[in-house]
Amino acid sequence: MASDLDRKFDETLAAVTGPGGRIQVELDAQGRPFVANFPGTLPALFRTFCGLNAQTEAVVAGSERLTFAELNSLSERLARALAARGISKGDRIAIAMRNCPTWIVSYMAALKAGAVATLLNGWWQSDEMAHALDLTKPALALADSTRAARISAANVISIDVDLPIEQALAPLLEAGESDLPDIAPDDEATILFTSGSTGESKGALSTHRAVTTGVYTYASHLLTLLSILESEGRPPPNPPRTLLSVPLFHVTGEVPVLLNSFVIGRGMVLMSKWDAGEALRLIEKEKVTYFVGVPTMSLELMTHPDHDKYDLSSLTDIAAGGAPRPIRHVERLQKAFGWAQPALGYGLTETNAVGCSNFWSSYAEKPASTGRAQKPFVEIAILGPNDAHLATGERGEIAIRSAANMKCYWQNPDATKEIFTADGFVRSGDIGYLDEDGYLFIVDRKKEIIIRGGENISTAEVEAACYACPDVAEAAVFGAPDERLGEVPVAVIRARNALDAESLRDFLHATIAAFKIPARFIFVDEPLPKLGTGKVDRIALKALYGR
Template sequence: MTVTEGQPISAAMTPAEAAAHVVATNPTFAVAPAVIRGTTFKTFKNIPATVPALMAAGRAQHGGGALDYLLYEGERWTYGEFCSEVNRMAQAMQSAFSVGKGDRVAIAMRNYPELLTLVLAISATGATVVFVNAWWTTSELEYALRDSGARLVFADGPRAERLASLVTPLNLTVVGVRDGEAQASQSYSAMRDSAFSDQPPEVSIDTDDDFAVMYSSGTTGHPKGVVQTHRGAVNAVFSWLMMAVMAPLVTPPAPDAPPAPRPSALVVTPLFHVTATHPLFLLSLAAGAHITLMRKWDAEEAVRLIEGEKITRFLGVPTQSAELMQAAAAQGTTLHTLDYLGSGGAKRPGAQVAELAKAFPNAGIATGWGMTETNALGIGMIGDDYLKRPESAGKLHPPLQELRLLDDAGREVPIGELGEITVKSPANMRCYLNKPNETDEVLQDGWLRTGDLAKIDQEGYVTILDRKKNIIIRGGENIACLDVEGALHRLPEVREACAFSVPDLRLGEVVGAVVQLRDGCTLTCAQVAQALEGQLAGFKQPQFLWTQHTPLLRGATDKIDRRGLRKVCLEKHEETT
């Protein structure tokens, strides 16, 4: 496998021309139709068929296995050492627990190196990885384990403690990892050391077999188990890899430019979510990238690691980008090795884009939209395109995806009108686990209805305005919460903002908002109305405003918890009326 084949190009191409050129000239990215579950999709025809094959094929990109691959708090692995440990754990799982096709094996831990090893080891046996949220309570863990049917769980200390009361009723086997080894009946290190071989197990895995169950961050009720296939994951990986191959065709480097450095990524978000697993970890296998794990987010430590390890790629939620910018400024550095600074999981405030570009002049400031249901593949943009359109999500990543914006009746809306983002690609999930009705609601003939409302312009740039369920309907007028929040973010007094509906006897709903103010600032509804006059339509103005100087409430993925904030604010409102 190589990603550098094709004819040298000196003149700049448009992104569309670059995509067509790469598909036509580089065999790695050749596209062919494939029938998946009765529907025809565009797929890469020459890429590895499964996630374990992705690891094996990536060895050449990592110096035949000799290059450093993984760093965690002073512990280092070459790619060869990492692959050897993956294979030993796969052999150990087969030997000790007869793990194989049809089984589901759960991972419950913070961002430890063993989590990466286990994702690939479980996959290598033909079993399905079940990612559970490391921040979940015992009852939430119980739901996911019952839902998935996983009976073998690898857990660190805090998770092993929360699982203790579930071992007997769920008939669990808990394998302790790191600080969990003393609390569990089995230990990761003992299993690894007992393996008789570091060769990959001989297992037949189909490209459309299940790779993982990853639970979405639902804010009401139980989360949904998103079932991802091997084909879905590897096609997403090679879509991103193709973007990297296209980049020098769109923006050719100077003739005397030095060779691009080896890619190196800092993982700062939880590995039980797609933002970290897919476009960072899984992509690193094929891209020949180095991976550095952070035990927990710390902006000052992130600056130290980026400088010390020559990190080139940073992908986190918007608050992490903002905190990294502040920490870098405090330490007097522009983090010159960064060439990519992306945002995922939540929309970055538009005003932050230019600030980041100024703070990190060598980095391409990027944004992306993707879902657990799409293996994180979706829409994005970087650099000048993003600076010109800081409120946009970007364009559809080529070449496999198709996009439609649909109304409630399933009809495609005209350019410039609001519709639901609906995507078709081999990266789409297979289903929601054990939820056929919910699956049928969102998956139709290969098309995934995402629930995100957006507009698309003549050039193909998509601007996401809200989730369907985050629309405020005021007297028949639809108001996108993100529209209100974007306006509030432009006020100098406001650090963060969240809008939501407030019940109203006359209009049905009116706009309410809670904001985090900058230190020493105050703000009233009247002041907001005055400041936003001419910028935000009168019917969109917040009629109720709650202010605080502490960060806004967040959920498990560090996204602002809109429903939780709304509940708290409405309770305060009821107490005062």
């Protein structure tokens, strides 16, 4: 039975998105809803909402503060400078930086110049960077000095992001200015990278329509919640501000946090790296109202020894995404931040972060669920044999359909064909079911993927990195539960020569990102157990060593 909040939300959302509402919804050629009265491209989104929110403080980064108008002006100049350097519509521009104002302006400028913003994982090592660059062949790579050192391409420009942004961008702006191209909603906009069960990262390519649909999906739901609060006579006491602590190269950082902030006029307080103590200080100092991160991050806010030293009363919403949040965390969250509303989201890189959401009292009532489909823009299906849509309560693979779905995997038609169903749903690789109220419950994972604190890790990739060590005879990697990170990779190793965990860990540090390196190494003398197919029996190994 639908809760009072769900009924009120549905009624208010219908008014917000219905005839005469603030958001006008139409269907695309595939019958998928999209917002028709908001800008359909990212350059138009930036120009429109930076104009509407011109004097609002958009970015706080240390001592640097920029309004939305300043972001728009700087990105316009940089876009024209990129065009003067020969960047053409459809070229890829890779961005590899820590969270900083220069990342945001570079992203805006690349899109305004008609390029495809190609977001490199800032934690990658040289081999991982090389794979992404070889796959996408960007015309230009913009990187901070730390990431530039990991990129061997000749077309990389190293930017000193510790300088004030005008000084940081000065070498790029010297190119002069050229005209910018016209951009259409169906033009290609972004490439984000996702780890697959087969190993190397794939590039999820999205159009402007897909990305903006993802943004407006979140914006419409926030407008609905705001309308509910206002109708109850309890509007938010502080202007919206978010702590931008998740990486901008992740879809969560890019779509619901960064881009959505332009639409709703929300200030962004940037963190270059996660530190729970610093986060608490910034929440008090900058009167942050909204926090989102992987569940590990909110757990660290709750348990930090300085938690009670700060005034955190401005914080009204604490959301999580990227990984499951244990039910026990929800209970602890309500005790530690009794005045703040909890929320949880579920989406994919391939869906531009849209999928399901669970919030406020509904989340407290169903803390094991990742929520309902983000209507009217999202459909959730549970797939059975031959992609048949299963009934309420039946378990199958979760699939998502919306106009926010990516276009394809970059230059990978086989993987693209595999992830899309014939009726346009994206397969998630997760197993779950829908209850009678439409709430989604995730119960298992179909792919050989480990989610460590919100970072997807391919077991095949980590195993391949282990096998590159000449002293490894056999390797198998699986995920084991972890109270703080959700799960962590564990490697079972049969060595051919003398080998210990420290030596293997040092070897792996040179080839894969630190978050992919197993938390535990288990060395065995006997050959690893095999299935009838000859593959290593991970289930048996997990049963033996996964606790």
